[in-house]
Amino acid sequence: AQSVTQLGSHVSVSEGALVLLRCNYSSSVPPYLFWYVQYPNQGLQLLLKYTSAATLVKGINGFEAEFKKSETSFHLTKPSAHMRDAAEYFCAVSYPAAGNKLTFGGGTRVLVKP
């Protein structure tokens, strides 16, 4: 069964600093990969997705992620953190042939310090 690991349940960054959130998946077949963000008391919003096209994916709010098959990774980055980026971020995988069900990582809560 596939699994998703997010390294670090909490990340603290200073405003203006680089945001790096790590995600690794385990499966022999490259999945579709997603990053979602959950702001306090809200549902999940899609940041970006990888579905076997370009390996560097640009998303909303200045985020991007790079798919590295050799490392089975899909790390999320943003060059300069804003206070509004404080939220919880979830990496997820799906396999269309298996019904598009999402398997989520444990989530990383981002705190942005002024």
Place this chain on the structure above:
Amino acid sequence: SAVISQKPSRDICQRGTSLTIQCQVDSQVTMMFWYRQQPGQSLTLIATANQGSEATYESGFVIDKFPISRPNLTFSTLTVSNMSPEDSSIYLCSAVDPGTDTQYFGPGTRLTVL
């Protein structure tokens, strides 16, 4: 992208009672799902809501506890039956955009069981 609404947005219920959560999508979709997010945790898939047939449940979830209806291509309900405090969670529905294989989420229903 699909726009998804849920009702109620939150509720406080007594143990032993049941609550039905509604999920409405603004366009016809083939695939709808229900997830649970326990306090401070990631999301776990409860079941796939199949239109015109019984839902497909994930390991650890059963129909008697979480009956699901899917009467058409835009609507689904999840019932949390015979509730206990352990059922206190956020319940989210999602739908897959058939053109992009991307899963979009509703805002969630925050359930507290006393």
